[in-house]
Amino acid sequence: MSEGKEKQIVILKKLLGYIRKYTLLIVFSLLFAAVSAVLTLYVPILTGQAIDCIIGPGSVDFAGIYVILGRMVCIVLVTAAAQWLMNICNNQITYQVVRDMRMDAFEKIEILPLKYLDAHSHGELVSRVIADADQVADGLLMGFTQLFTGVITIIGTLLFMVSIQFKIALVVICITPVSLFVAAFIAKRTFSMFRLQSETRGEQTALIEEMVANQKIVQAFGREKKVLMQFDEINERLEKCSLKATFFSSLTNPCTRFVNSLVYTGVGIFGAIAAVMGAISVGQLASFLSYANQYTKPFNEISGVVTELQNALACAGRILELIEEEAQPAEDTDAVYARDVKGQVSLEHVDFSYAEGQHLIEDFNLSVKPGQRVAIVGPTGCGKTTLINLLMRFYDVDGGAIRVDGTDIRHMTRESLRASYGMVLQETWLREGTILENICMGVQDAERESVIEAAKASHAHSFIKRLPSGYDTFITEEGGGLSQGQKQLLCIARVMLSLPPMLILDEATSSIDTRTELKIQNAFARMMEGRTSFIVAHRLSTIKEADIILVMKDGHILEQGNHETLLAKNGFYATLYNSQFADISG
Numbered sequence: 001m002s003e004g005k006e007k008q009i010v011i012l013k014k015l016l017g018y019i020r021k022y023t024l025l026i027v028f029s030l031l032f033a034a035v036s037a038v039l040t041l042y043v044p045i046l047t048g049q050a051i052d053c054i055i056g057p058g059s060v061d062f063a064g065i066y067v068i069l070g071r072m073v074c075i076v077l078v079t080a081a082a083q084w085l086m087n088i089c090n091n092q093i094t095y096q097v098v099r100d101m102r103m104d105a106f107e108k109i110e111i112l113p114l115k116y117l118d119a120h121s122h123g124e125l126v127s128r129v130i131a132d133a134d135q136v137a138d139g140l141l142m143g144f145t146q147l148f149t150g151v152i153t154i155i156g157t158l159l160f161m162v163s164i165q166f167k168i169a170l171v172v173i174c175i176t177p178v179s180l181f182v183a184a185f186i187a188k189r190t191f192s193m194f195r196l197q198s199e200t201r202g203e204q205t206a207l208i209e210e211m212v213a214n215q216k217i218v219q220a221f222g223r224e225k226k227v228l229m230q231f232d233e234i235n236e237r238l239e240k241c242s243l244k245a246t247f248f249s250s251l252t253n254p255c256t257r258f259v260n261s262l263v264y265t266g267v268g269i270f271g272a273i274a275a276v277m278g279a280i281s282v283g284q285l286a287s288f289l290s291y292a293n294q295y296t297k298p299f300n301e302i303s304g305v306v307t308e309l310q311n312a313l314a315c316a317g318r319i320l321e322l323i324e325e326e327a328q329p330a331e332d333t334d335a336v337y338a339r340d341v342k343g344q345v346s347l348e349h350v351d352f353s354y355a356e357g358q359h360l361i362e363d364f365n366l367s368v369k370p371g372q373r374v375a376i377v378g379p380t381g382c383g384k385t386t387l388i389n390l391l392m393r394f395y396d397v398d399g400g401a402i403r404v405d406g407t408d409i410r411h412m413t414r415e416s417l418r419a420s421y422g423m424v425l426q427e428t429w430l431r432e433g434t435i436l437e438n439i440c441m442g443v444q445d446a447e448r449e450s451v452i453e454a455a456k457a458s459h460a461h462s463f464i465k466r467l468p469s470g471y472d473t474f475i476t477e478e479g480g481g482l483s484q485g486q487k488q489l490l491c492i493a494r495v496m497l498s499l500p501p502m503l504i505l506d507e508a509t510s511s512i513d514t515r516t517e518l519k520i521q522n523a524f525a526r527m528m529e530g531r532t533s534f535i536v537a538h539r540l541s542t543i544k545e546a547d548i549i550l551v552m553k554d555g556h557i558l559e560q561g562n563h564e565t566l567l568a569k570n571g572f573y574a575t576l577y578n579s580q581f582a583d584i585s586g
Contacts, residue, residue, distance in 0.1 A: 011317045018097045019140075025089045030148055032086035037152040039079045041160055041294065046072055048287030090144040098137040101316075104323045105129045113328040114394045115354065123206030128322050131205065132198055132315035139312020146305050150298030157295040164288055165280050171266045172295060175259065182255045190307060193245035195314035200238045202318070207231060249307035260297075267292035329396065331413055338416035341501040343370040343532030344405050345391070351399035352390060352555075360386055361555040364400070368548070373533045375543035377576065378552035384536045387552075388504055391534065393417055404502075422495035426507035428487040435464055436471040438490055442498035454497035457523050460489035485513065496527060503533040549573065 019026070050068045053061040106129060109117075117125075161169040211218060211227055218227055267288055275285045350364040361383050368374050376384045389395045390402060393409055401408045409417050422442070430438050439454060440446045451471065455461040463486055467473040475482065482490075495503065505524065525545070537543050544563045551559040551566065551573045558572050566573040 007317070008313055011313050011320060014320050015097075015136075015313070015316050018100055019093065021100070022093045022096060025093050029086050029089035029093065029144060030152075032082045032089065033148040034152050036079050036082040036086060037149050037156050039075045039082070041153065041156045041291070043072060043075060044287040044290035044294070045160070046075075047290060048281075048283035048285075050283070051286050052281050052283035086149070087145065090141060093144060094137055094140040097140060098133050101136065101319050101323070102129055102133050105133075105319055108323050108325060108327065111327040112325060114389070116325060121203075121206035121210070123209030124202040125322070126209060127202035127205035128318050131201060132318050135198070135315040136312045136319065139308045139315075142305050142308045143312070146298075146301045150301050150305070153298045154295060157291050161288060161291050161295070164284050164291075165271075165274060168267060168270050168274060168288060171270050172263055172292065175263045175266060178259045178262075182259060190245055190249045190310045193241060193248060194311040195317065196241045197238070197245050198311075198315050198318055200234065200241055204231075204234045204238055207234060245311070249310070263295065264289070264292045332411055335411055335413045336407060336416075338404065338407075338412050338420050341420045342405050343502050344368065344403075345502070345532060346403045347390075347400070348403070349400035350390065350397050350402060352386065352395065352397050354386075354395075359555065361390075364555070364557065366550065366557070368532055370532055371530050372547040373528055373535065373545070375535045375537060375546035375549045376552060377537065377543065377549060377573070378558075382552040383555040384552060385506060386555075388423075388506055388534065388536065391504065392421060392423070420500055421502045421504055422498055422500040423504045424488070424491050424495050424506070428484065428491050430475060430477060430487060430490065432475070432477045434469075434472050434474055435467065435490065438475070439471075439493045439497055441494055442500075446497055451493075451497060455493045457496045457527075458489050458493040459523070460486070460493045463489070496523070499527065499531075501531055503528060503531055504536075505533065506536040551576075 046068050050065050053064045053068070109125065109129075158169060158173065161172060207227075207230065211231075218224060271280070271285045271288050274280050275282055280288070345366075345368040347364055347366040350361055351359070352361040352364075353359045364387075366374075376387060378384060386395075390397055393402075393414055396410060401410070403409065404412065404417065404420070419442075431441070436448070436451055439451050443450075448471070452461060455464055455471075464471055464473075535543055535546060543549060547562065549559075549561060549563060549566055550557050551571075553572065559566055559569060561569070567577065
């Protein structure tokens with residue numbers, strides 16, 4: 001068995017695991033499909049009986065024909081009702097299965113380690129959860145709707161044909177495998193093409209998402225033509241692989257139709273001979289020809305279903321890959337919930353690297369007492385933001401330990417650890433909603449007065465009042481018409497509302513004007529009183545009052561002390577500081 005075939009079987013088994021939850025709906029769907037197929041197949045028998053009622057000119061059994069027509073009307077009504085109920089069941093199964101897959105995929109994204117999200121395009125992940133899931137839905141819906149009825153129709157038609165004339169039915173049975181072979185031959189070759197199509201579509205979605213989110217930067221650096229060329233290249237690849245997949249899959253229907261035409265021709269020839277010889281009546285021949293047509297029709301539909309299922313399986317495989325990605329390590333069974341955190345933080349012989357073999361932080365040691373303000377400075381790439389990621393446990397250390405109040409943070413629940421920190425980052429993050437809801441993100445039940453006080457403390461109140469609906473102004477996740485500085489003020493207000501025992505300020509005032517920054521620095525100073533604070537800053541003037549200044553380079557602490565001590569050492573910190581405040585007047 002080929003590797004591709006094995007992969008398809010594995011994906012199908014996993015997909016059936018999702019479908020199995022809705023066994024009752026499947027049973028009802030099969031029941032209604034059987035009713036619909038059997039009643040549809042009974043109509044040709046009635047048609048044949050009606051034809052046999054027409055004996056000759058002036059010799060027609062109208063009474064018998066009327067009875068048969070009455071039966072036909074009843075059968076058509078019941079068949080329509082059965083098909084309607086079957087479609088309801090199929091829609092329920094399909095969209096609940098896709099809902100479950102999307103929910104599992106989204107839940108997995110929530111608990112994936114940051115290293116996975118950093119290594120994968122966000123647009124590609126969106127494509128898996130949205131576009132690929134839609135393709136799975138289309139394939140499943142077609143499969144349930146046409147596969148069930150198709151299989152039942154084939155079996156039922158054969159039984160009815162055998163009951164009328166076994167020898168002619170044998171002709172149909174002998175030609176049938178040719179149609180199955182043709183469909184299987186083509187379907188086997190389309191799976192890899194549909195998978196490539198799905199992957200390329202994900203690549204295209206990723207590029208579009210990236211360009212839309214960063215259009216200002218694209219235009220600022222004049223990258224429009226370059227991006228357009230990149231998009232054209234991906235679009236061209238998508239066109240080629242889509243055309244290949246569609247071309248090969250579209251061969252299925254005409255090929256099976258050709259084989260089915262042979263079936264119909266064979267039935268017509270052998271049936272006509274049998275009718276001339278008196279083996280069957282003209283009405284039975286008409287029924288047989290109708291059955292031959294109905295028998296071949298499901299093969300055309302099933303061949304289309306098989307093609308669509310190839311696409312659905314390829315897309316399902318991509319979603320299942322995401323669902324089965326290794327989540328971040330589970331909480332320890334004895335993990336404690338951090339309460340009444342004092343803010344004593346120690347890093348003991350910490351080692352960490354993003355990529356194996358490329359050490360970023362080695363044998364890092366630090367002891368911070370409750371309420372101390374720790375400033376972290378150093379050149380770009382020295383490990384400042386990495387240290388923040390480790391403190392918040394967005395990444396786990398490779399060696400050593402980080403302790404809060406004497407407890408290894410790996411033995412704390414992530415939720416309680418992160419709730420103990422308040423973060424203001426250089427990159428702002430807002431969610432779609434009102435200004436009030438964005439500030440209340442960390443304190444869901446905060447009163448409006450408390451929110452206003454926090455906004456005043458962060459100097460955001462004045463610009464919020466000028467918005468069309470004040471605190472009830474609705475903004476998008478990108479902040480709408482807010483400037484970068486205003487968005488950062490909202491993030492600061494968010495922290496000032498929650499007032500956690502520890503603070504992390506990573507270039508928290510980088511997008512704010514100097515006058516407002518001075519006011520916010522005073523507010524920060526009041527907020528940091530009695531709270532352990534970690535401050536990452538490039539502007540060294542903002543960290544003069546820190547109790548400890550860590551000077552980092554290449555993942556190591558070069559120097560440690562307060563501002564005056566480090567200047568007196570005349571080392572790396574003094575060089576950094578003097579380079580920012582050198583007298584260039586001469």
